Amino acid sequence: MPQGQDEAPVTAAILVIGDEILSGRTKDTNSGHIAETMTAIGIDLTEIRVVSDVEEAIVEALNALRARNAYVFTTGGIGPTHDDKTADAVAAAFGVGIDHDPRAVAMLRERFPNPGDLNEGRLRMARIPFGADLIDNPVSKAPGFRLENVFVMAGVPSIMKAMLQTIVPQLRTGVPVASVTLRADAKEGDIAVPLRDVQNAHPRVTIGSYPFTEGGRFNTNLVLRSRDPAALADAKAVVEAMLTNMRAAPA
Template sequence: MSNTPATAAVLVIGDEVLSGRTRDSNSGYIAQYLTNIGIDLKEVRVVADDEAAIVEAINALRARNTYLFTTGGIGPTHDDITADSVAKAFGVGIDHDPRAVAMLRERFPNAADLNEGRLRMARIPFGADLIANKVSKAPGFRLENVFVFAGVPSIMQAMLDEVGPTLAAGVKVLSESVRADAKEGDIATPLGAVQKAHPGVAIGSYPFVDEGGFNTNIVIRSRDPEALAAAKAAVEAMLAGLR
């Protein structure tokens, strides 16, 4: 494990997500997966099926993070342009990869079934490593620090399971939650003072409404268990002083 946490970004690709027709669950799944292995997710971005937008986002996000995970746009239809966009972002060619074709033939042994549309899923940028897909055989791929996953959640999850052991795991972020029994505005100033006194700990306040009215959960996060415990004690002492 690394003491310096790796960072990551998620790029969700698809008009259907931006239109609201499809709800993105992949970014949340990836976020939880990365948190559990000590990798800090820094950004999630959603872009349309537009080559220029995809290329710009890939180059921006891969440059400032250890890893970039993309989801969507590697299927058999005309608007699945992620693979071509990744190739353009890296300035490399793209063609049918014999390894990917072989994987598809496992699912479609009848040559007539492996039509032009399905063969699009075997188009892989030059220099990429394939990511196995135990669900439907059509592979994802990795090019440098960019991992390209399918958009279907079950397939995306299978691909993430494949690459997970290769990622630079770090120290897991620990968290504690304290119910304030107070409105967020009433604790804002003293909570800010607690945060200032514990700079190595992330402290957030999250309002909610229950049968008693407006309330707040305070969440404390740190990789250092002693620092976490000290910050939690300070939060509890602050709340007790307000009551």
């Protein structure tokens, strides 16, 4: 058996912070990118929450998520303007102080060598909760930070992606979940009962059924997922046989 496959999976949650997502003005693409990244390294994403730019909302969600996940990734709210409240909220959630961090100030000074440019607004981006490690920002210097199991990243997708790349090597990863997608060429309703029986007979495999339309007709993708390659191969063969039998059956 592959190493670790029966260990408890490493879990993570995402906390997206920003009124602009809740108003529908901005569409959140960061969550999808983080989700794909976690899947690739074998970390199970258990929950995504989107909250507004209100400190109490951020604190409450962060404390709920960090208590029951190995990691929490936040995006948004660490810029220079008054509506960026994430750093203060993280400090409040952990009950620690926050102040301008000399390491972060040095990073900003590299980008803004002219003292007039490193103004009070930009210096807000150097306010880091006590005890946090910084996360490099190769795009625009203003760092993210890690406090215990919480990783605080920017909301701008290009910066978030760059920060995530530097975070991934720090994570305890799991055995990736392997997956197989089978196109059913059938409607969900026509395969639901035999598919349930396959699922019941293969508890080490999770079988998801996802309808889609093509040329106005409903079809179904079946996605089989497992950390156990042998169990996955076995379930795949059984689902393929099920689909073949159905096609051969009289209409």
